[in-house]
Amino acid sequence: AQSVTQLGSHVSVSEGALVLLRCNYSSSVPPYLFWYVQYPNQGLQLLLKYTSAATLVKGINGFEAEFKKSETSFHLTKPSAHMSDAAEYFCAVSDRPGGGNKLTFGTGTQLKVEL
Amino acid sequence: NAGVTQTPKFQVLKTGQSMTLQCAQDMNHNSMYWYRQDPGMGLRLIYYSASEGTTDKGEVPNGYNVSRLNKREFSLRLESAAPSQTSVYFCASRGLAADTQYFGPGTRLTVL
Numbered sequence: 001a002q003s004v005t006q007l008g009s010h011v012s013v014s015e016g017a018l019v020l021l022r023c024n025y026s027s028s029v030p031p032y033l034f035w036y037v038q039y040p041n042q043g044l045q046l047l048l049k050y051t052s053a054a055t056l057v058k059g060i061n062g063f064e065a066e067f068k069k070s071e072t073s074f075h076l077t078k079p080s081a082h083m084s085d086a087a088e089y090f091c092a093v094s095d096r097p098g099g100g101n102k103l104t105f106g107t108g109t110q111l112k113v114e115l
Numbered sequence: 116n117a118g119v120t121q122t123p124k125f126q127v128l129k130t131g132q133s134m135t136l137q138c139a140q141d142m143n144h145n146s147m148y149w150y151r152q153d154p155g156m157g158l159r160l161i162y163y164s165a166s167e168g169t170t171d172k173g174e175v176p177n178g179y180n181v182s183r184l185n186k187r188e189f190s191l192r193l194e195s196a197a198p199s200q201t202s203v204y205f206c207a208s209r210g211l212a213a214d215t216q217y218f219g220p221g222t223r224l225t226v227l
Binding site: 004009032034036042043044045046049051090092094101102103104105106107108 | 119146148150155156157158159160163173205207209214215216217218219220221
């Protein structure tokens with residue numbers, strides 16, 4: 001069984017400040033991990049993914065995440081927030097393709113960026 | 116490419132009515148998925164189809180049926196809608212041996 005916990009349903013940062021969105025996972029097998037972003041009234045867009053290669057993963061729009069097996073974490077960061085980053089962010093864990101590649105999502109973190 | 120498309124975008128039903136949500140992808144993907152999104156609960160898997168001709172239950176299948184019509188299309192049917200099925204429904208697809216799912220724009224369903 002897999003699960004994802006996202007700490008903080010709402011995070012607010014100032015424009016230019018560091019963005020840190022937390023994600024912890026539980027998985028009985030080596031996980032695939034994903035961060036998706038959802039802008040208002042839109043579908044989900046892939047930000048980045050970890051699939052057992054490099055533990056520091058770079059994604060679109062300046063975001064990156066680090067897989068830490070010892071901490072079962074996959075936190076999302078961006079050095080400098082921009083107003084356009086305001087959105088909801090979802091962390092997800094999947095089983096492997098042989099298991100249907102089913103995604104289990106966290107409950108999401110709404111990011112607000114203030115001037 | 117259109118990617119993953121969903122119809123309709125919005126729908127309002129009365130309790131007990133039936134309807135089918137349509138999903139199509141033009142990426143030649145083998146696997147397709149239906150999720151529902153509810154406030155504070157993230158997305159939850161309803162049904163999925165690993166390949167044409169197969170379907171399997173996800174986390175919350177009760178009250179839904181699916182049909183994998185062909186490789187491109189995967190529909191979700193509500194036979195007798197209930198207010199608890201008010202939600203935003205997302206379809207997704209994934210290529211063979213790939214690890215990433217691609218999502219459609221969603222259908223916002225309200226059941227009165």
